[in-house]
Amino acid sequence: QSALTQPPSASGSPGQSVTISCAGTSSDVGGYNYVSWYQQHPGKAPKLMIYEVSKRPSGVPDRFSGSKSGNTASLTVSGLQAEDEADYYCSSYAGSNAVVFGGGTKLTVL
């Protein structure tokens, strides 16, 4: 199981949109509709933001959306706000109850 590939950093100005990619293989991202995205602020536990590619848990703003095409998933944050500045991690089911994470993307709100 190799880690999913994310860009190390992304940025945008308040009100703009930013998209973070998450590249995997046909054995994980491409093989299952079980891609999740997590937000982690410094010193805090990760928080689930998107599950099953595009579903939002209760309480997550609809500014956060997810999609997938082939072996690559994406997280889009629209209408960027200062509090969106955090690390974002994707993950995917990889069969046999295994999960693989991406390396993480640091999102900076300029």
Next chain:
Amino acid sequence: EVQLVQSGAEVKKPGESLKISCKGSGYSFSSYWIGWVRQMPGKGLEWMGIIYPGDSDTRYSPSFQGQVTISADKSISTAYLQWSSLKASDTAMYYCARQASGNFGYWGQGTLVTVSS
């Protein structure tokens, strides 16, 4: 309310053993997989493995197989992560989380393990 409460921070010496815990409440603990996730200082999240407390079925990431042991006691709604001989490279924050359909919807607060001579 679903909660996962982890044991407190630990400072250990290389070669020592350690067992940290994760107690679930607010749901049927036996019916959901519990996963463990490592985060080394300044680094990303790594999936270590999971356990199904109902029957103790356990799966490990190849990276952690043989390095740690995951267990659970459903009678007290608690999962465990243990090491028999710690190394300095085990220094990290360790999170437990409830796993369902490949995602972690609920997380513990984390247990910081520091291994230093």
